[in-house]
Each structure stands twice: as C-alpha cells, then as structure tokens.
Amino acid sequence: MRTAARLREVPWWRWLLLGGLTTVGTIALAALDVPSPALFAGLLVASVLALAGLGPDRVARPATSGAQAVIGIVIGLLARPDTLATVAAQGVPVLLISLGTLLVSMAAGLLMGLQRGVTPLTGMLAQTAGGASGLVAISRELGGDERMVAVIQYLRVGLVTATMPVVAALAYGAGTGGGATGAPAAPQAPWWVGLAITAACVLIGIPLGRLARVPAAALLGPMVVALVISTAGLSFDAAVPMPLVEVAYAVIGWQAGLRFTRAALGTVVRVLPLATALILAVVALCAALGMLLSHLTGMTPLEGYLATTPGGIYAVLATAISSGADVTSVVAVQVLRVVLMLLAAPWIARFVGRRLGAGPAT
Secondary structure (H helix, E strand, C coil), X not given: CHHHHHHHHCCHHHHHHHHHHHHHHHHHHHHCCCCCHHHHHHHHHHHHHHHXXXXXXXXXXXXXXXXXXXXXXXXXXXXXXXXXXXHHHCXXXXXXXXXXXXXXXXXXXXXXCCCCCCCHHHHXXXXXXXXXXXXXXXXXXXXXXHHHHHXXXXXXXXXXXXXXXXXXXXXXXXXXXXXXXXXXXXXXXXHHHHHHHHHHHHHHXXXXXXXXXXXXXXXXXXXXXXXXXXXXXXXCCCCCCHHHXXXXXXXXXXXXXXXXXHHHHHHHHHHHHXXXXXXXXXXXXXXXXXXXXXXXXXXXXXXXXHHHCCCCHHHHHHHHHHXXXXXXXXXXXXXXXXXXXXXXXXXXXXXXXXXXXXXXXX
C-alpha cells in the first residue's frame, strides 16, 4: 500500500520523460542492430535519470511480474516440435554439453563473487550464460543485485554478438550467403493468436507457479506453459506480439536502472575488467565444449561452436543461416541451454544464497 501511494505521488512528467527517452533510445539502438534494444535503452535511460534525480522511484511489482511473464513466454515459444526431435536424437551428449556450459559459466560467476562489493550470488547470476533478459528480470527476486546482473549479462551478449561472425569466419571458415538447411520458419499466425496464447500462458502459468512455490514463478510458470503448448504443436507458429515484447524489455531495463546510485555505478565500473576477462574465458571454454559436441554428435565444428556459444541466440541464428549451417540443430541446442539455465538458475541461486550468504542489494 505504501509503495502504491508513493508511486501515485510521482509527477506524471517523470514517467513521460522516462517513456519518451526510452522510445527514442530503442529506435536508435535498433538501427544499430543492438540486441534487445528496448532493454538496453530502458536500462541506460533509467540509470541516467536515477543518477540525475529525475526518474520515478521504482516500477510497480505487477508491471515487473507481467514483464517477467512475457519474457518467459517468448523463451518458451522458441521450442518447436522439430527442436524437441533434434534434441531427443542426440539427447545424452547435448544434455551433458549444456550442463557443462552451465557449470562453466556459474563457476566464473562464483569467481567474480570474490571481487569486493559483489556477492557470490550476484556474480553467479551475472555470469550465467542463458536467457540474459530472464535472469535480469528475476535477479532481485532471487536476492541478487539486478543492476550488476544487467550490465554484465548484456556485456556478455554484446561481446559474443560482436565477436561471433569474426570467429566463425576466421576459425571455422564460415562463409556468407549460403543456403541454410532446416531453417526454422518465421511465425505465420496473426498477431491476435499470439496475444491469445500469451494471455493463456499468463493466466495459467503464474497461478501454477505460485501454487507450486517455484522461485521466480512469474517467469517460470508462463515459460513452462508456453513450452508445453509449443512442443505439442499447439502454438500455430504464433509469437508474442513484438510491441508487447518491447514494452516488457523496457520495464525490465527500468527495474534495474531506476535503482542505480553513484556508489552502485562505481562498483560496476570497478568490476568490469574482471567481468570481461571471465566472459572471454567462458567463451573460450564453451568453444572447446562445442568441439567436443561436434565430435560426439557428428555436427560440423562450426555448428558445434554456434550451438554452444554462450549468448546472443538471434545473432547465432543469423550467423548459422548466412553460413549454411544446420540451423535446426544449432537452435535446438541453444534453446535447450537457455531453458535449462532458467529452470536451474533459481534453484541454484537459492542454494548459493543460503550457503554463501547473499541478500538483496540496496
């Protein structure tokens, strides 16, 4: 009640300023092909306004829960029946390699937690490779500092996205303009079908998640419902309407950005060199896991590399298509990794928080 009252007291122009600048920033970043431009813009604009004392106090909890649900549904709908069939055909090696990626990235996060001002839990959430937007969305709920998690997660996505085409070309001989094999079809259903599926996933998933008392129920509940609908072939190739996705991304960016202080900014800047080194180490180790995956499954080395690259699933998709790789296999492993990370991360975070001590950042 007190939070709601404080939010009502915030001058309307603060929200108007935040929304307007975020819209402009999203358009500009999208023109530069920045991944998740609305989240980036929301985080940047909210951080600047918070540091200048011009931003709203915080985002209301129902808005953040709704944004988490939308992001969970987006991830859940990535899984299609052909994706499930591909994973099932090579289930054991794919699962083991995905678990290896999880362990490598979380170990890097625990090392980052040795840095002054960073808890082991925050470090683990910041470095875990899988579903960056989802992890940012639920990090505070799990006891981490979502400001740190947001910056490091999207630093990883940015580094991976920027280096992937170069590595694919120089190390694996990837070309451009090749015809992709098994490229997934774009969503064909009308927007209202996607909206109806989104509403059903929210109305069913959030109550089920809370009833089951799973961590991050607002994200995981709808995500699991979307997974079931999609892998059962009942999604009709629908997708969450893009305007709704962009709003959800912006809200998640606002959630983290509005809590920035000068002290928090100083901590983030101080941690960046170590975080960058750890990200590059994880990328290299995941490339080694990709070589192992290609040996175990018969994928080409390029496909193994793209399948295990820790982040930037849409950049992976674009590189796979342009180089003529088996897109279905690459996306299948990537989707499994993202889903596995988001399902496992809340439980592991709860364990880490209890054993190593971590609480919400102020």
